[in-house]
Amino acid sequence: MKYEYIAYNESASDDELLSDLKRVCTQCNTGGLTMKQYSNYGKYDCSTFLRRFETWNKSLEKAGIPLTQQYWTEENLFENIENAWIRKGSQPRRRDMDDKRLSHISSGAYLRKFGRWSDALKAFVAYINAEEAIITTHDEEQLIGASHRTARDINLRLRFRVLQRDNFTCRACGASPAKDPSVELQVDHIFPWSKGGETEIDNLQTLCSKCNQGKGNML
Numbered sequence: 001m002k003y004e005y006i007a008y009n010e011s012a013s014d015d016e017l018l019s020d021l022k023r024v025c026t027q028c029n030t031g032g033l034t035m036k037q038y039s040n041y042g043k044y045d046c047s048t049f050l051r052r053f054e055t056w057n058k059s060l061e062k063a064g065i066p067l068t069q070q071y072w073t074e075e076n077l078f079e080n081i082e083n084a085w086i087r088k089g090s091q092p093r094r095r096d097m098d099d100k101r102l103s104h105i106s107s108g109a110y111l112r113k114f115g116r117w118s119d120a121l122k123a124f125v126a127y128i129n130a131e132e133a134i135i136t137t138h139d140e141e142q143l144i145g146a147s148h149r150t151a152r153d154i155n156l157r158l159r160f161r162v163l164q165r166d167n168f169t170c171r172a173c174g175a176s177p178a179k180d181p182s183v184e185l186q187v188d189h190i191f192p193w194s195k196g197g198e199t200e201i202d203n204l205q206t207l208c209s210k211c212n213q214g215k216g217n218m219l
């Protein structure tokens, strides 16, 4: 029996092996695929892949599966929700996270971290609504100097609040990624930071990259 089992493995074509990897990856729905996951649901022995494709990662690569499971930081995950939200123009659904045009981190990564998609959204909203942290690093304090109360950089939290207030549309021309996916929104200082403007919600506005560039040229 053992001999037949190995023979069966070895007789599988590369395509058969790779399509079984893809099948299991889809079934697990976790973005990547570990050897452990594959050995639970796969048709072939993991060692067959190693013999055929040298390493597990190379096997995944050949099958077009993202390399192993990536462990995203909370900041990565929230930033990606923010992007999906902007591109969609409204709160993303779980399946939106598997749409490559909206999101580069799959819904599986959120489910691993938060359990349910609704809990991921709640965590994101709580993060956005949390009180602003005071400027943290010493370097930043030095950069700000005496002329500013705030740092120039607009953090994720503030950026999202501005975009949401402006309905994810350019305040100059009304363009939005939800209507035209090629539109890129930026958050801009109304009164430039370099001239003493602060990084505060009232001094920030949403502009598309074209209008923002136009504004820059005018100054």
Ligand SMILES: [Zn+2]
Pocket (backbone or CB within 6 Å): 170, 171, 172, 173, 174, 175, 207, 208, 209, 210, 211, 212
């Ligand atoms: Zn615009």
